[in-house]
Amino acid sequence: MESSILRWLLPLTLLIVQLLKDAHCVSESDLIQHLFSTEYNRHARPLKDPSKNITVSIEVEIKDFQGLDDQGGELTFTGFFEAKWFDEQLRWNITEYPIEYIALHANQIWLPDFGLANSANSFYQRTFVHDYRVRVKHTGLIRWYAGTTMGTTCELGITEFPFDKQSCEIVLENTVYSAAEVDIIPLDDTPLKLLSRDINGLWKITGTNVTKEFFGDDGYVWPRLVFAISLKRLPLYYLLNVLLPCVLLAILTLAMYWLPLESGERISLGITVMLSYSVTLLVLEGYLPVSSIDQAMFGLLVNTMMALATFAVTTSIILSYVLNNYSGRLSPSSRAFLFGFLARVVCMRHCVPKTEELKYNDRDHDVADVTREIRTQKSHSDIVEIRNHLRTIIQRYEDSDSEKAIAEEWKAATRILDCLFFWVNLLIILVSFVVFFVLAT
Structure with a gap:
């Protein structure tokens, strides 16, 4: 009995081992x-x-x-x-x-x-x-x-x-x-x-x-x-490398107005600022895609600052020309508008000229008084010559005072207009930057 079981068990074990081996x-x-x-x-x-x-x-x-x-x-x-x-x-x-x-x-x-x-x-x-x-x-x-x-x-x-x-x-x-x-x-x-x-x-x-x-x-x-x-x-990179130079150039644009109109450096500074804005625009173009449909407000801001610099240079050239090529006195209406109204608006009342044109209505009477005092000591011909000399001297003083008064008027007028352009430029710069930051942020 045991031998028969062993005979069947041994082949079955070998078969199972073989199957497991094949499976693995x-x-x-x-x-x-x-x-x-x-x-x-x-x-x-x-x-x-x-x-x-x-x-x-x-x-x-x-x-x-x-x-x-x-x-x-x-x-x-x-x-x-x-x-x-x-x-x-x-x-x-x-x-x-x-x-x-x-x-x-x-x-x-x-x-x-x-x-x-x-x-x-x-x-x-x-x-x-x-x-x-x-x-x-x-x-x-x-x-x-x-x-x-x-x-x-x-x-x-x-x-x-x-x-x-x-x-x-x-x-x-x-x-x-x-x-x-x-x-x-x-x-x-x-x-x-x-x-x-x-x-x-x-x-x-x-x-x-x-x-x-x-x-x-x-x-x-x-x-x-x-x-x-x-x-x-x-935005930090662009603020430091593009926006900050625009702010500094805007300050230089305003600083132009503190230079006298007679100074040639004023126009030179303005042209330099304009060229600097052109370089800034070229740098900005390297960051933005070329498109006519959508425009960056930053580019509009730079163009506005460049336009203000152009405005400052143009007005400086015009005022400098007027200051060196004026003729005659200002009309009463111009004097009233410039010295009465505009000077108050731009806080330039101290520039209003105080010198008035001298009037010599009694010029002949004064000459007669002088010649009467010396008539007892001089002949008639000498008195006539002295009278003519006195009239010439008085006329020269009158012309000199008149020219000085006219020059002061035109100088004050150009300074008041220059101050007006400064405030206009400053106001547009401040409004442009405020609008840019409000709409962009």
Whole structure:
């Protein structure tokens, strides 16, 4: 009895050992050969029922945010796309093949044909297929994790530069299969992840969002995923390198009015300030995109400051010409407006001339009095000669005082007008900067 049991037990034990040995010795090569032993067609959707659709879950991960190019309107980042879907033809029995997952080359299996619709380079990244592998689980779940440095176009609104906020999009579209055949959806609640720092020195990521859209074409409905990235510009660099020079040049523009009109350095300083504004505009053009639709308020501010510098130089030239080429006295109405009203407005009453034109109505009477005193000592001819000399001297004094009074009038008039232009310039500068900061921040 015992010998018969041993005879049956020994072969059974050897068989079980052999089966266990064979089961544990299954390699990935055997599994891959088994999976592709049937006619697997990577160009066809891996479905047993072609009336169904395949749902592809997609997630975008940004590892390095490289920034936003203002000139080209391009968002550049190094990131990864993670796509998951089920392949019904790549399933196996884990008890028969005790391997949980395998890695295959991406060009061996069927892949969803989604790409960047707003890519700045190419719609489909071929490096995803050639440089990355896919992970296949025994349930048929495919995980495709691939990435590279990508650039997407971004429409910029530069009105509030350098305090502007931008919203850029990463648009994924599946243009080969309609939504009824291959649908794309966000992977989870946070389909756009930031795996590293969200700041690059000039921009800061303030938020992300994803929306699913559909668009129609040729009677079909196509899916689209829009990953939105909210960006905020860090303005410190532009404030120090562009705005601060504008403020200093505006101060120099006002300082021009403190130089006398007779000084040639005043116009030279004004022209230098204008050239400096031109250089500032050239620097600013290097930061902003070329567009006739949307204009930066910062550029308008610089142009306004340049126009004020031009105004200061022009008015200085005109007043200098008037001061050196006046003729005759001011009319009573001009005197009343300049010295009576405008001088009070601009606080220049101390510039109103006090000298009045001398009047010599009794000139002949004075000459007669003088000649009467000396008539007893001189002959008639000498008296006539002395009288003529006295009249000539008095006339010279009268002409000299009149010319001096006229010169003082025109000098006071130009100083009052110059002070008016100073206050106008100062007021426009202050209002321009206040409006800029209120509207831009």
